[in-house]
Amino acid sequence: MLLATLAGTPRYLAPVGGVVVHDADDPPPIPVGAIVLGVGVTAPDDVRSLVRLACLHAAAAVLIRQPGERELAVDDLLPDEGMVVLGLPAGVSWQQVIAVLGTALQSPPHPKVRDLGGREVGDLFGMAGAISDLIGAHVTIEDRNSVVLAYSDHQGETDPIRVEVILGRRTPEPYWAFDEERGALRAIRESVRPVFLPPLDLPDGRVTRGRVAVAVRAGDEILGSIWGVVDKPLTTEKDDLLLDASRLVALHMLQLRAGADGARRLRTDLVATALTGGPEARSALDRLRLAGQSLIVVALTLNEPADGAYTGAAAHVTKLQRLAVSFQVHLAGTWADTAVALLDDTVYALVPSRREDTEVSLELTCRSFIGRGAEGAVIGIGRVVHEAAELELSRADADRALRVLGRRPPEPSSAPWADRVARASDVEVEALLMELRDLAASSKRGPFGAYARLLAYDETRDSTFMVETLRAWLDAHGDVMAASVATHVHQNTFRYRLKRMSEIGEFSLDDPAARFTLQLQLHLYPPEPATGRSSR
Template sequence: MDANPRPTLGMVLQHLGPMLLSTLAGTPQYLTPVGGVVVHDPGDPPAMPPGAILLGVGVTDPDEILELVALGNRYDAAAVVIRQPRDRGPVLPDEGTVVLGLPAGVAWQQVIGVLTTAMQSALHPAGRGLDGQEAGDLFGMAGAISDLIDASITIEDRNSVVLAYSDHHGETDAIRVEVILGRRTPEVYAGFDEERGAMRAIRESLRPVFLPPLALSDGRSTRGRVAVAVRAGDEILGSIWAVADKPLSTEKDDLLLDASRLVALHMLQLRAGADGARRLRTDLLATALTGGPEARSALDRLRLADRPLIVVALTLGDPAGGAAAAVHVTKSQRVAVSFQVHLAGSWADAAVALLDDTVYALVPARRPDTAVSLEFLCRNFVERTANDAIVGIGRVVEHSAELELSRADADRALRVLARRSAGAERVARASDIEAEAMLLELRDLALASKRGPFGAYARLLAYDDNRDSTFLVDSLRAWLDAHGDVMAAAAATHVHQNTFRYRLKRLSEIGEFSLEDPAARFALQLQLRLWPPDSAGRSSK
């Protein structure tokens, strides 16, 4: 058996369901292994693995659509996805790669997220349940339950995140469409259910509960629901929701209840499998990042061996203690998953894992400008998804033994970004902040040997410290920043030129150095960077 099975096109299309994609041309080859999800960019063509699902984001011109389909045929793509034309679109070829249409109103980012989830789905050969479905196959379970009770089904976890859903089964409503597209129950609907006691009734009842249609403020029609909790002993794992205009018959209620017990087994197996896969991926990534003798083997298992790689490091703000620390860990785990999804559009084979409180990613560097593209993507991710995160990007390395160098780069970039003030840049490549990183390392060396400000700088700090001020050091910094231009330095410190000249004379006397001495100026500039007065002035005593 393949140790790293790939989902087939049939599995992926089942994951999305016919509500999201429709066939515009060609015949889907359901057994074709899917090699990845690729977002088409004509200005920066990505690598195309065999069996890729090629997404034509922003491709609407008929000629460009035909070029995209031809590109898919040339690289043996499993499918090409385009925005479904509002008017009559181009005449698409019936032979070759299947062309799928995405309806208006469905965001590409949602489709990428669902596709990535399908790509990461593992095959679970052990055990079969309802209607012969493989254990862990919640989409198959949803379809089987739908057939049994003749209703559209969604299966959710206890946080109202959609795990699976059945194909369209009769008429649906706006709520079901939004739930499937967003992969979770929207807050507005969840709030309605809480207000009317629906969630409490589902948690407390041992049998399915009928919920009348919701009255939406915008006048859209909705349908009722029958819901039942999915339990494992006293623990509620999630719920099953069926679209129904009236309560189910006793027979169908019993079928739904029996199905919930089988779904519980599937969810437990999925949870165990997901935890195991997450731990394995984390261990492999940690091993690879150490650069030791096992790094090559770990990269082989991650399918990243013999390729130039870049290490990306991401972390959130420092957590407080107690409950806040637990929330921080949970949020970091969610950010890791989101970052994996975000990367998948351009680098489907990137590996992402949370190590301690830092999210690390190994990204293949296929082109010389990969670092630039990666920086742009990371900025987009921080702005849209994790605006309290900072991201460091390491160098490109050619060999597994050098990965620890790229990781060290990314970690140094994080440290520099963490020391910057609020509102500063939150994403940086290590090569762009090398001077700041070297200063931090030099300061570490000095502190490790219990060395601090010395010479003229120490005397100026002590003088200011005794007077509870920083005016001499501030004047020195303004003068050095202005390259000795008294007029500019005086303007920067908001004093008259003569006053500033007097201050220069005083700081030269107190510091016991000559303003004309280049070595003295360099020593002062270096120490101002290493120990600025806000961190060194009070501690120098």
């Protein structure tokens, strides 16, 4: 196992009430049956206090960083019956554990299935363990996208690649590329029997052990694959056992897919209903276990057009679906009750706000998500609302922030999240100008008055002379010295240009209303750059 049992006896059949990250300065609510993560809790007294608190709330388990020798007397923890204290080994990050637990808890309840080799297995993890016993190999079960669905125990006895696969919940790109290059994946897809794959010599000097793999099929459809760590090909008898096991796994995966689809559709419907803010919103929030809480709506989408072709559109949707799952897992580390759903082309998250700095923390969490490789994604964050009827306002905020981010020109930056995450309150002016620009375009309005006359003057001379002078003057708040420096001309020359500008535009430089009108139009109707135009 990846986690060591330090004390207590787990209740294997008890439902898990979620994952909670413990904060000593601001203790979060602990649901019944929760797994409590003691991040940074290392002092013996602090560990004992956390275990007592978890027992008080009938939590299922406490997870702490595995102590070294003589650091903590685990026999003194004395958890309640049914409680268990688990140890996280060195080298495994808390984020990895949160991702693994979050993904596992999203799976629907597993139906009972038939015996496998004399063992009753109630879920894919049970199946992985049973298959491991049958063929004498450490096993992972993956879907057709190489995402790990289940695995057998004793990861440390194989090779480091298996540990990376389990912690990352999918086959890392380099190893997947190696298998693709040597034709392994094609062989697995085309063979009706298990395929033996020799060890790999990796560029970093490590050597993997061999693998045996078989496709999991439902008719002509490939649902996934089963992988076992072996040093040589299996015997014919064990090959047959693995092939028989793949058929049972296929049945179970179909059942899981049906259950997951139903649960996902229900969650999507509830989130959509809540976001409307209508009379059914409160009931939807109650079913999502978010009723009576202050909430923030977060919106995520891909800032890239979907290919019009069928395959391109399908890839776009698939990428959004993966982002939705990843975003749910990422948010669950801090906000366990968050509800995430993909609606049309946007992923929406309803995030509970239980503290004053939730908006700041949420923005940092979203930046972290973008920085971890969410390529092409942009995230908008709405306001905090306290009533179900106000959720549509927070959603509108988040949508406006997405529009602003989608129209911003890309700027080179060392931060991967730059210009890809924004709170609505921080881009309100840009959003208002965008809405005014759309309104003006829909009503076929355009430049008027002094600004229109300046544009016409420049147009007849194929230049941007007047508009650039106007922009520099307004940007400098009427400071002639600063404006002349910005335009690289002498102050007297700039003063002459201002005089000509006021004459051509027929307005007074001292009129505040005229200045405001010119500045607003400059933002609404910026002159389009044209090749060959001069600012002189």
